[in-house]
Amino acid sequence: xxNIKLEIEYxxxxxxxxxxxxxxRTVQEELEKALTQLTREKIRVYCAGRTDSGVHALGQIxxxxxxxxLPEYVFQVGLNGILSKDIRVIxxxxxxxxxxxxxxxxxxxxxxxxxxxxVAVGREYAWYFKKKLNMAKMQDAxxxxxxxxxxxxxxxxxxxxxxxxxxVFEAAWLEIDDKLIFNITANRFLHNMxxxxxxxxxxxxxxxxxVDDMKHIxxxxxxxxxxxxxxxxxxxxxxxxYE
Amino acid sequence: xxNIKLEIEYxxxxxxxxxxxxxxRTVQEELEKALTQLTREKIRVYCAGRTDSGVHALGQIxxxxxxxxLPEYVFQVGLNGILSKDIRVIxxxxxxxxxxxxxxxxxxxxxxxxxxxxVAVGREYAWYFKKKLNMAKMQDAxxxxxxxxxxxxxxxxxxxxxxxxxxVFEAAWLEIDDKLIFNITANRFLHNMxxxxxxxxxxxxxxxxxVDDMKHIxxxxxxxxxxxxxxxxxxxxxxxxYE
Numbered sequence: 001x002x003n004i005k006l007e008i009e010y011x012x013x014x015x016x017x018x019x020x021x022x023x024x025r026t027v028q029e030e031l032e033k034a035l036t037q038l039t040r041e042k043i044r045v046y047c048a049g050r051t052d053s054g055v056h057a058l059g060q061i062x063x064x065x066x067x068x069x070l071p072e073y074v075f076q077v078g079l080n081g082i083l084s085k086d087i088r089v090i091x092x093x094x095x096x097x098x099x100x101x102x103x104x105x106x107x108x109x110x111x112x113x114x115x116x117x118x119v120a121v122g123r124e125y126a127w128y129f130k131k132k133l134n135m136a137k138m139q140d141a142x143x144x145x146x147x148x149x150x151x152x153x154x155x156x157x158x159x160x161x162x163x164x165x166x167x168v169f170e171a172a173w174l175e176i177d178d179k180l181i182f183n184i185t186a187n188r189f190l191h192n193m194x195x196x197x198x199x200x201x202x203x204x205x206x207x208x209x210x211v212d213d214m215k216h217i218x219x220x221x222x223x224x225x226x227x228x229x230x231x232x233x234x235x236x237x238x239x240x241x242y243e
Numbered sequence: 244x245x246n247i248k249l250e251i252e253y254x255x256x257x258x259x260x261x262x263x264x265x266x267x268r269t270v271q272e273e274l275e276k277a278l279t280q281l282t283r284e285k286i287r288v289y290c291a292g293r294t295d296s297g298v299h300a301l302g303q304i305x306x307x308x309x310x311x312x313l314p315e316y317v318f319q320v321g322l323n324g325i326l327s328k329d330i331r332v333i334x335x336x337x338x339x340x341x342x343x344x345x346x347x348x349x350x351x352x353x354x355x356x357x358x359x360x361x362v363a364v365g366r367e368y369a370w371y372f373k374k375k376l377n378m379a380k381m382q383d384a385x386x387x388x389x390x391x392x393x394x395x396x397x398x399x400x401x402x403x404x405x406x407x408x409x410x411v412f413e414a415a416w417l418e419i420d421d422k423l424i425f426n427i428t429a430n431r432f433l434h435n436m437x438x439x440x441x442x443x444x445x446x447x448x449x450x451x452x453x454v455d456d457m458k459h460i461x462x463x464x465x466x467x468x469x470x471x472x473x474x475x476x477x478x479x480x481x482x483x484x485y486e
Contacts, residue, residue, distance in 0.1 A: 009362065009363045009364060010363045011363045011364050011365075011366070056364050058364060080361055085366055086363050086366070087363055088361040088362060088363045088366075089361070090360065090361065117333065118323055118331040118332070118333065119252065120252040120253045120254045120299075120329050120331040121252060121253075121254045121299050121301060121368060122368065123254070123328055123329070123331075236364070
């Protein structure tokens, strides 16, 4: 069996997320159907980071096993010929037998875009936030999450995980024109972690809580202490890193 | 009567352009309907640059006459409350009586975005062009159109205009990551002018015609001599300049 690794991009707007569910459109199902059409095999795909409904991916990594002898590039151009325009295959290559898009990943980078003015062009790719945000405070708060921390307060309640420890390598806000962009790189992410972090940073940015509250929220290990979950359409899975 | 000036942004993807036509969705019609709802008057709006189906606007300027005494900011927030999400009012202010969004304009800037790789996120905001393009040649060709020229070769045949003379103040290509961006500022634009220019630059960029052919095409004053019309979704009306 060959193990094929794909780098894919998708616009999450019209998907109910990555994972197959009955009666709704998902990235996983469209990709598996397209692969079955291309290879004439039943294919199961695995991804590095399952994205929720409305969340986008610029560099999602996927792998699957196949008996097909199709050349690598055919998995790119062939799939792009079959798939709808909101999923694109950026690259396709054969991987080592033991490569697993999820478990071989060392870290992932997500990005969250806030737009500070009403916008029509690109409105599905950023969260429009009306109130004035204090970037210096949000920046200070983001530096407090760098390192190894228990992120239970920033995990959707009821998540099925063994532990909540994440190593955050990078967490920073950038301001570019009318956009506030949050970049975060960590070894792993909990369910809704980036969106709850952004919802909390925004509470700090508006002054409704203080920068130092970030420390108390981390310590509390309680989802209720953190801010609201920011909407999905500002979030992008940007890149997955392997050895 | 007051004369109100609006700056608006729209995503052209789901509009059949600016101008009212029966049985299709247009920006003009949606704006006039929203204004009638807001002011309880029959309102007619005028724009600086009529855009075609699929073309976007980041800084379209519109004006209309009204008896309404609503404060200026209400024309912004009120309209944004009524309009669908693909049109946003960026600014609203009272203008001089004789201000006309189209005839008072001194120049306009358009932008055309080409993306050089398959893309899902933002696919409605750039033209995906597969073949390799020589940017240096496209840059050289764009400098040849700066100045005062007869652009009949770059005007859709059958356009209802008195003359084809346009003063081009700026015309240049930029390369940013996977995007090739063409910016052009001129006193006026003919129908499909930017899209036919881009279609011609692309023929130069692939090497199917030479940089110097740009001069011959301008001289020919014949639409057939220029390249094809580039697709609408890469084009943006960026800004309109007044005194």
